[in-house]
Each structure stands twice: as structure tokens, then as C-alpha cells.
Amino acid sequence: MGRVVFWTTVTVLFFSLFEAAILSNLAFLPVMPDLVMLAIVYVSFMNSSTTGSTAGFISGLLLDFLSASPVGLNAFTKSVTGYVAGKFAGAFNLDRILFPSLMGLAATVLKALVTWILSIFFGPAILSYRLAGSALWLEILANIVCAPAIFALLGLFPSLFVRRGSPE
Amino acid sequence: MQKRRMPIQFRKDAFLLTIYLLVSGIFLAFSGGGFVVNFRDIGFSFMSGAQRGIYSVSSFFSGTVSAVSELSDLRRKYQELSKRLEDYELLQRSNADIKTENERLKDLLGFSESLSIKNIPAGIIGRDPNNLYSGITINRGAKHGIKKNMPVISFQGSNTGLVGKIVQVGRTTSLVMPVYDYQCFVSARLETSRYDGLVNGQGSADGLLVMKYVKKRARDEIMVGDKIITSGENYNYPGSIPIGFVSKIRGLDYETSLELDVEPVIDFSRLENVFVLDMSAGQAEEN
Numbered sequence: 001m002g003r004v005v006f007w008t009t010v011t012v013l014f015f016s017l018f019e020a021a022i023l024s025n026l027a028f029l030p031v032m033p034d035l036v037m038l039a040i041v042y043v044s045f046m047n048s049s050t051t052g053s054t055a056g057f058i059s060g061l062l063l064d065f066l067s068a069s070p071v072g073l074n075a076f077t078k079s080v081t082g083y084v085a086g087k088f089a090g091a092f093n094l095d096r097i098l099f100p101s102l103m104g105l106a107a108t109v110l111k112a113l114v115t116w117i118l119s120i121f122f123g124p125a126i127l128s129y130r131l132a133g134s135a136l137w138l139e140i141l142a143n144i145v146c147a148p149a150i151f152a153l154l155g156l157f158p159s160l161f162v163r164r165g166s167p168e
Numbered sequence: 169m170q171k172r173r174m175p176i177q178f179r180k181d182a183f184l185l186t187i188y189l190l191v192s193g194i195f196l197a198f199s200g201g202g203f204v205v206n207f208r209d210i211g212f213s214f215m216s217g218a219q220r221g222i223y224s225v226s227s228f229f230s231g232t233v234s235a236v237s238e239l240s241d242l243r244r245k246y247q248e249l250s251k252r253l254e255d256y257e258l259l260q261r262s263n264a265d266i267k268t269e270n271e272r273l274k275d276l277l278g279f280s281e282s283l284s285i286k287n288i289p290a291g292i293i294g295r296d297p298n299n300l301y302s303g304i305t306i307n308r309g310a311k312h313g314i315k316k317n318m319p320v321i322s323f324q325g326s327n328t329g330l331v332g333k334i335v336q337v338g339r340t341t342s343l344v345m346p347v348y349d350y351q352c353f354v355s356a357r358l359e360t361s362r363y364d365g366l367v368n369g370q371g372s373a374d375g376l377l378v379m380k381y382v383k384k385r386a387r388d389e390i391m392v393g394d395k396i397i398t399s400g401e402n403y404n405y406p407g408s409i410p411i412g413f414v415s416k417i418r419g420l421d422y423e424t425s426l427e428l429d430v431e432p433v434i435d436f437s438r439l440e441n442v443f444v445l446d447m448s449a450g451q452a453e454e455n
Contacts (some may be wrong), residue, residue, distance in 0.1 A: 013218070016297055017219050018214075020294040020296070021219050021223045021293065023297075023428050025294070025295060026296060030297045034299075034300055049401040050180060053184055053188055054184060054188070056188075057188040057191075059391055061211075062211075063290065063297060063298070064195075064211070065301060066295055066297055066305075067296050068296055068301040068303030068335060068345060068349070069296075069301045070191065070195070071195040071211075072191075072192040072194070072196035072199065074190040075188065075191070076188075076192035076196065079185060079192060080185075080187040080189070124351070125199070126196070127300040127351075135299055135300070135371075139299055148213070163369065
């Protein structure tokens with residue numbers, strides 16, 4: 001598990017810096033895809049909920065340091081995402097387009113739901129998505145589009161992201 | 169054997185998740201407290217240092233790629249122009265570019281020098297990776313004298329405008345909360361009618377700001393296009409810094425105050441340089 005978590009953390013670190021330093025400066029993108037979340041979903045699905053929640057927690061914490069969000073918000077949401085995605089490990093065969101897109105969609109909805117629940121408990125410091133706002137729907141769309149590419153990219157390195165004996 | 173291991177595995181992952189959620193929850197609950205702020209400072213310094221590195225590397229590569237393409241372009245043009253002796257066109261264009269750049273830098277320098285408050289010029293190196301938050305990372309930090317809550321302004325074209333305030337300081341980088349952030353509140357005033365209110369962001373860099381709690385009796389004195397400036401109360405921001413212009417006036421019968429839609433002075437989508445104001449020097453003199 002340690003190897004997978006290590007490489008996931010390295011990859012997520014790269015993705016988060018890529019998002020913060022490059023993607024966020026592209027004015028034509030109304031929202032950014034959550035590449036970190038998609039990577040967590042892939043790793044969790046290919047391994048287990050233990051690996052998923054651990055990778056999600058560490059990656060989320062790293063992301064917290066780059067964002068104006070309260071410390072712990074990304075760690076919380078990514079841990080839950082990793083855990084839930086890991087529960088589906090090996091439940092179905094992963095194709096190239098459809099299932100990655102569906103998982104991107106489900107993970108974004110889960111993130112929005114967890115953020116909303118946290119905003120109830122922790123107050124206005126936690127911003128939640130508004131159903132009437134465009135941010136949620138655009139992010140869902142962006143994640144649906146990007147999920148197959150991220151899954152395909154990470155799938156090129158099974159030795160780094162898949163634990164031996166995992167339900168591949 | 170298999171039957172006995174399954175529940176243990178389940179307990180292990182659920183136990184780990186509980187620990188992670190507990191730790192995240194503790195961070196969230198105490199994110200305003202001293203312990204976590206210090207911890208966050210360390211993390212922010214590390215991560216934004218890496219971000220700065222990535223930005224430098226990407227700038228280097230984009231610069232190199234541009235330089236290479238420019239070089240091949242120049243070579244092609246040189247061959248053409250040496251035949252036709254028309255290289256003055258290229259020189260003219262380069263001169264115009266340099267002149268424009270020079271004028272822009274001169275404006276910024278002039279603006280920096282014209283400010284009565286001590287200021288620290290900074291460049292933007294990154295923006296928030298989370299779509300719900302709007303932090304802007306700049307390339308100046310504690311090492312350059314930046315402290316938490318310092319106001320940030322900018323100069324665009326011939327307009328000066330409020331950008332936001334510093335919310336996180338690393339060693340060489342800082343995080344700015346822009347005025348369009350949901351959590352940013354600025355005590356403001358209408359420049360002509362002098363009515364006070366509170367300007368709040370709506371979360372989008374391209375969207376409008378909202379000025380709330382403006383007295384209803386001000387309805388007849390406010391016009392679309394009126395300028396809104398900082399009121400300077402509580403020393404959070406210096407007074408009279410432009411924030412935006414009134415674009416719509418809303419007032420419902422059952423409410424006691426007006427709400428104004430505000431078009432920001434600053435175009436945040438093309439913001440490159442900012443000035444962090446050190447108001448502590450002025451306050452120390454006043455005291």
C-alpha cells in the first residue's frame with residue numbers, strides 16, 4: 001500500500017501544482033477540472049478503500065495548503081471520496097470512456113454533497129456548491145470529460161498505482 | 169479462514185477513515201486558531217514554494233519555446249529581408265513592443281512611487297485550485313515585509329482599484345483574498361452621496377460585487393455609474409480606494425436597505441501585478 005500511496009501523492013502533488021500555477025491562469029476555462037479527485041478515484045478503484053482513503057487524506061491535505069479553503073476541507077472530502085470509490089474496487093470492468101466518465105460524475109456529486117454537509121456543521125467558512133449556480137454543473141462536465149484521459153494516463157503505469165493482488 | 173479475515177479488513181479501512189475524518193474535522197474546527205495557523209503557514213510556505221518553482225520552470229520552458237520559435241522566425245525573416253533589405257519593418261515592430269512594455273513598466277513604477285503609503289509590488293504566480301475559493305498567490309512573502317491582512321491594490325490602464333487583502337503569508341509567497349471572494353467584506357462608501365455600505369463578492373472573477381446595507385433614503389441620490397470607494401473605517405483598508413461602479417440598484421419594499429450591483433474597477437481576468445500596502449508605517453506615525 002505504501003508504494004501506491006507514495007506515487008499517488010507524488011502524482012497528486014504534480015496535478016495540484018499544475019492546477020494552481022497553470023490551469024487556473026487560463027482565462028478561457030470557466031472552472032477547473034478536479035484532476036486530484038479523479039486521480040484519487042482511479043487509485044481507490046484499482047486498489048481498496050484503505051489505500052483510497054489514505055491517499056485521499058494525504059493528497060487533500062497537500063491541496064489544502066495551496067488553497068484559500070479552511071485546512072482540512074480537501075482532506076475530508078478526498079478521504080471520503082477515496083473510501084467510497086475503494087468500496088467499488090473490482091466491482092466492474094473499467095472500459096475506456098463510459099465508466100471513467102460515470103465515476104467522474106459520481107465523485108463530483110459526492111464531493112458537492114460532502115461539502116454541503118460540512119457547511120452545515122462548520123458554518124459559512126465552508127463554501128458549498130449551489131444547485132442553481134453554474135460552477136457545479138460546469139465542474140461535473142469538466143470532470144466527465146477529463147476522467148477518461150486521467151484514467152488512461154494513470155493506467156499506463158500499473159506498477160506505480162496498482163497494488164499486487166488488487167482487484168484490477 | 170477467509171470468512172474470519174473479511175470483517176477485520178472492513179474494520180481496518182473504516183477505522184482508518186474515521187481517523188482521517190477526525191483529523192480533518194479537527195483541522196476544520198480549529199482552522200482559525202493559532203496552532204493550525206502555524207501548521208498551515210509551514211505547509212503553505214512549502215507548497216507555494218513548489219508552486220513558485222513550477223511557475224518558474226513553466227515560464228522558463230514557455231520562454232525557451234517562444235525564444236526558439238522566435239529564433240527560427242527571425243532566421244527565416246532575415247533570409248527574406250537580407251534579400252529585399254526590408255528589415256526595418258521587423259525593427260519597427262520590435263521597437264513598438266519594447267516601447268509599449270516600457271510604458272507599461274513606467275506606469276507601474278510611477279504609480280508605485282506616487283502612492284503615499286509604503287507599498288510592495290508583487291506579481292501573480294497562481295490562483296486557487298479549488299473552484300469554490302478564489303485565493304490568488306503572489307510572489308512576495310514575509311521575507312519582503314508582507315504581513316497578514318495587508319490591503320492589496322492594483323493599477324490597470326489609468327484606474328487604481330482594490331484587489332483584496334492578504335490572508336496567508338509564506339516565506340516568499342502570500343495568498344490574497346480578492347474582493348470577489350464570497351468571504352470578502354469591505355467597508356465601502358458611495359463617492360458622491362457619501363452613503364456607507366458593505367461590499368461583498370459573489371465568488372466569480374468575472375461577476376459583479378454586491379454592496380449591501382445602503383440606507384433606503386439614499387435611493388434618490390444614487391445613480392447607475394456612481395463610483396464606490398473604500399470608507400477607510402477600522403484601518404482594514406485605506407480610505408478612498410476605488411472598488412467599482414454602481415451597475416444596478418435594487419430595493420424591495422419590505423427591506424430596510426438597498427442592494428447595489430457593483431462592476432469592479434479591476435478586470436481580474438487580466439490582473440498581473442499588484443501592490444501590497446503596508447499601513448503599519450502610517451499608523452505608527454499617527455500613534
